[in-house]
Amino acid sequence: MSKSITFNTVYEYILSERVKDRFERFILFIAIISFLVHLGCIFLYQYGYFNWSYESTLLSNPISAIYTPFSFILIYEIYLLVYYLPRSITTYITKQYEIITLIIIRRLFKDLANLELTSDWFNLKYDLQFTYDILSSLILFFLISLFFKNEKTVRAQQFSNDPAIVKRFIFLKRIIAFILVPMIIILGGYSFFSWFIEMVQPSPSIVDSFSNINHVFFDEFFTVLIIVDVILLLVSFFFTDQFHKVIRNSGFVISTILIRLSFSVEGLLNNILILTAVIFGWLILVIYNRYDYWDKNQDLVK
16 A cells, blocks of 8 residues: 555656646746747857858758747647546547647748748759648648547546456556656657767768757657557556457557658658558547447447
């Protein structure tokens, strides 16, 4: 009993409603400060107060300064993803979709500096990527609204009416969320440190470092989420063997894998994989809700 109380106390200290509100205010403050600092760096760079050995698009246009506060907003979204994991699986999946959408929107602000307003719009790489991203962000926003509309909060009560089983399932999800927090902090720190070292020490890999700046941390992060999704799928077998629930959880794993694969490609294929992942997850949820409705009605008839 004492171990359980100790764990719950520590858990509440990290992932409680009160901590979430404080962390939100802190992130907003840091986002504003980072935006002003980035603007200052752009001003100093453009007026020659310091030189940089690599010509970065993040220092070429004031619009690209929005990239930095968006990065901190993404950090808060990651926290929300972990926060909602024990509370609702579908909300947890929704947060995954929101994160990948924000990554695309953040990329838009970075790529605005590379736009060339010419008649050859569809022949220029950056202009085409901007077109893909702006259309993808609109479609994703619409798909997330549909996903949210069809969202049916998945709580432990759906697996069993036994309070003891319900409690165990919530406790298992809390353990997973609790373990995720230090893993994400360590992964984020390592990714940022590795990227920063490549920035301050120019090398042949510096070009790849800057071109893949949107992928820093997030490709590894979604790899971790795949592992979490598989664990949730396997754990769910202890609480249910209903076909439609197993398919729903399996579908969410596939959706996360597709998002992870998008980080390994560029251009139109990157956008297609992301859209396919969200469309697949939404269709899985729509079919699941319909199946669950029929299943419950059938039980009432019997």
